[in-house]
Amino acid sequence: MNDLILSPQPDDPRLSAAVTGYDQTGALVETRVVTERALTLYLNRQEIVTMMTIGDHPDLLAVGYLENQNMLEDDNPITTVDYDDDLGVVVVRTERETNYEEKLKKKIRTSGCAQGTVFGDVMDSFDGTALSDTAMLSTASLQKLLKRINTMPSLYLTAGAIHGCVLAKGDQPLVYMEDVGRHNAVDKIAGWMRLNNCDPTDKIFYTTGRLTSEMVIKCVMMGIPILVSRSGFTAWGVDLAKSAGLTLVGRARGARFMVLAGQDRVIFDNDQSEEPTDDK
Template identity: 75%
Template structure:
């Protein structure tokens, strides 16, 4: 299968045979049918000499996933010097080595189970740090940018369109997607982008974070910890997600499909420069996870 490559970074590659495989079954009529399913494999993360967690992932970009996970769990600071990220594919292990000595044995006993896919978890002191964050600045979101972004993202090649059962997250600037990551858990996709931002030294102050997943507490916490001021989703909200977004000053927009959206926090950043009546609705051929029919809104 050949895809036209977009102008922004898309990972994983939907054509990579390591990330999905063909499986034969039967359909509702009892007829043979072939479909593709995404891979899922364990990845054990070490920070220096300490084992931190084993994650289930599709297996691409283990270095970015490891860095982003540690950053979003407050185990790695933005100013830390990372001396190496070593990945052993056979052992399914990734080791992040830092100049600063680290010891998180006590910290890891304090866990908060979130509503993230595959039983997402954040550690206790993340919430303490979250309460100190207030997202200010001059970031804005034009409705024309939002309409453009949803179209570009929905028409980009993706593993979701090839095999389904996967979440996508995209870091954007104005109406330009910068990098698109996917994984079986939306928290993994977020962490990969956090790792990419750390590696590339990306300024988060004017960025927009887009996800196909629900706007849960975990999604809000991670976006705020990344200091990104605007979070957009195709899907809906949870009450705690909305409460945390309002507490941190995060612009929270859900059910964003074509010309339609709902903002439940930080609406002061939105610039209404697009007449919904004059813009196109989302093409049904490009609807992805989280899409609903018009009457559902």
């Protein structure tokens, strides 16, 4: 795990809170629950959106959201990202002023939890994105990756009610983010990639959430050729993955999985003599 750059911080007291309640026997119990707080994002002088988030890495979330909504141009570099914790406001400033008034009027509410939103012209960029045709997914490597992810300390294991996303290379997790909405966790990774000039062509994206159209769109927009989930698929998600040339792997638990798109990238080299097991 030496290659892990960013990982969950389940012991951070800002991210969960202790509450008391009663179990099925009527006994008093104490448990931890994840926090939610509002974060309002500005791009230069323009208010873009208010998001509900656990509150970690607001800079990465802001940049990743703008990146995945096609609001950051390559020839208009980011100059600063300022965050005010008291106000719950993050401001991304670019070298040139921007104006997305018309773009903000054209929204598509997605199936993402916490009511994800995608702006209509994102699909224009989606249709024009070409993914790497040299990236490969070894099933033996995937099994090792899933085991490493599932045994890492996380806020999910501490408090539940949260989604996780991982950027990986081969069988090594690189960046592991969590949030109450899976789209937030995705955007944090997208923000990290943008700010660190990360090459997506040899990476794998893992999510605990469903493989919906939104997840496929975001992964393709990030330029990552392989998307893996422990959860299932939607029909439109599969159709979009096929049209974009994205390798889509779902229901991945232990040694079991299903590939519904981009199977040409998959190398089936795991030990077939082993009985598949389901990792928690």
